[in-house]
Amino acid sequence: MTNGAEPAGNRGIHDIGGLDFGAIDRGEHPPTTFERRVDALMLLMISPSGAFRVDALRRAIEAYNETDYAHLAYYEKWVRALRILLVEQGVLTDEQIDARIAALRERAGGVQP
């Protein structure tokens, strides 16, 4: 693992209790609009009338590879899980999402990937 941690053996990527890590970064920032919106979308989707349960969110995130799990920001993990689970549940399709992202990029005047 990174950050000087001991090898995790057969542990899941998320199962880190008791491992050796470095100093805790206690820095904080007020939540950004992106973070607040992803948080709200997730709460709506895991609510009783939503598309999936909180356990599905955990399962999706715990399936990320080690690099993504370690380095994606918290709400980046969440928004990626939203995409995975909404597609998995048949609420949206990858084609729909990719087409909309491309349209949004164009609208924003950004460079196409």
Next chain:
Amino acid sequence: MHADDHGHDHTDPDAHAPSPDDPPPASDWEFLEQALSELLIESGVIEEADIQRMMNFTESRNPALGAKVVARTWTDSDFRSRLLRDARRTLREEMDIDIGTIAELEAVENTDAVHHVVVCTLCSCYPRNLLGIPPAWYKSREYRARVVREPRAVLKEFGTTLPPGTSIRVLDSTADLRYLVVPRRPAGTEDWPAERLESLVTRDSMIGTAPATEPKA
């Protein structure tokens, strides 16, 4: 999902809807959020108002709310007993706080003999329906990994040193069970009213990484 699905009507003038004045998305993840929001709304799964309402609800749950609960335990020992026995029911019936359906909440009391500190080693479970969004460090791998093995060293990083005779219980939260730490009431506050006591109850004192703030001499 419709606007009346939630019994809360929190209006917040600072609620921040995307508007033409907002900067365009800056990262791939922001584009993804915007794409998902738009598609979910166009598909009729949710409305923009649902997103706004959920953001406002989350903001309404914050450490100040937890501080009211803790200060009341300090001034009302019957309330404290009921909270420690059945937090969900006590908060609903006596403070009109609904902690939601996702998880149970257990309140644990710090004493001279035992100090509690809360973590979620596997993810980021937190009593968010009382205290709001957890701080970034609570979700960090460093805190999650280390506090269960070397709680005294971790507390020291937070500036908290406990007497050697005080034992530490580290509570590992789960998806189904979240914890609220009731910190010790600082000495010298015996004649303080609840409202003033609330100012001593910090977020970190309700997670257990710090004591309640000592009153200024």
